[in-house]
Amino acid sequence: MRGLLPPGGSPLDGTALAEAYRPPAGRWVRANFVHALDGAASVDGASAGLGSDGDKRVFDVLRAWADAVLVGHGTAAAEGYGPVDGDAGVVQLRRELGRPAGAPVVVVSRRASLAPGDRLAMPSTYLVTCGSSDADQRVALAAAGVHVLVCGDDDVDLPAALDALAAEGLEQVLCEGGPALFRSAVAAGVVDELCLTTAPLLAGGAPGVLGDRGLPEPAPVRLTQLLEEDGVLFARYALSR
Template sequence: MQRMPNAIQLTELNHDDLLALYAYPAGPAAPWIRVNFVTSIDGAVTIDGRSGGLGTPADKKVFQILRDLADVVVVGAGTARSENYGAAHTDSQLRMRLHHHGFGGDPTGAAPRIAVVTASADLDPTSRLFTDTGARPIILTTAAAPADRKQAITGAGGQVIEAGETSVTAEGLRNALEELEMRRVLCEGGPALFGDLIVAQAVDELCLTLSPMLVAGTERRIAVSPNAMPTPMTCRHLLFDDDGTILTRWVAHHTL
């Protein structure tokens, strides 16, 4: 059987090959939103509320590469709480090298910042998000969020940005990141945030890992929303690992 032209055995690639495969478009003129998820082959996004149980060595390798390439990691508040998010930690020398080659990274080697989306600013200022050593977190919230919560976040070291009146809109998110000159965006979920971005036609790319296991249970799909917005995507590559993990990359037609 002949393989698809973009189907590649992971063992045939070295680290630099993977960096090239996942590089952002050169010098994006506006925030390019890449979403990354792992799912079981029956569609579960978590096991017992966390995605870590679905991870495989290949998925973890690509997860780190995607962070190495990004300017900012965007995540919904629910995912930040359930996954106990802290600061992103990357290889500073690699980040500088990536920037030199135009792949992403950072000219100073600084790690990408974490940006949490929360309409209500309901975050624990004593959580790891604020106490972990690393770049100052960005909190994308709303004008309607309680002022005392925003003050507590600021006091804990977070940078509060209002990106909407009563909800954080995709446009507000993109505008806030553009103002910060963060154009290589990596969104790590959760499903509600991903669903909102799809409906707003704000998703440029999806990196989806299929973990070789069945889960069942009541876990949600990778994107949820009360509205539907069918979005045609084109497959850029399929990577196969020996343990059955399949790593896929898809880009939206509006980017082509």
């Protein structure tokens, strides 16, 4: 992998790649997506068909820097999410960076759809839901050890959820989607950075990183970094709050 912006072009080893994605100190919300040249964010309903070795390394680095991984319930179910400390490569990288071995997965679900017995229904998991979700379901999940955060009345209040996570020391949050959650986060003005991998292929037929709905108004972004490997582009964009 080599750097294109800032100029230089020198190869990046594992240490340099981790340093290239080091977040600023304090609260920081970044999102990570992979998409095709035509904007499709999935192939056959999953993002795996767009991935590459370089994309996996960036994915691992972003998880290594995160205090928590934020994901919508639908994406967690479709992609087979498990705990972060279940990935030995990420755990090793986190240790090399002086980070704790694991980071909680924070599942966002307006209906509290996570169920006791699910793969993520464990003490390391957070569930962010709203007051209109089933109270008995929330009690059952809390009894299973899940940290249940009720943020908002009829829908999830993402700014309040991020405040609640920060109050528990989870300031560096990595949003891994899906598109509906990312769109809501951008619309709420809580995203600081988008890390976007562009795969050199045309997929077609699938919504992009914001899904199939627009934003209330366009969100300006600024390109801050661009890397390349085997025709795959790895960009970092700063978003204005």
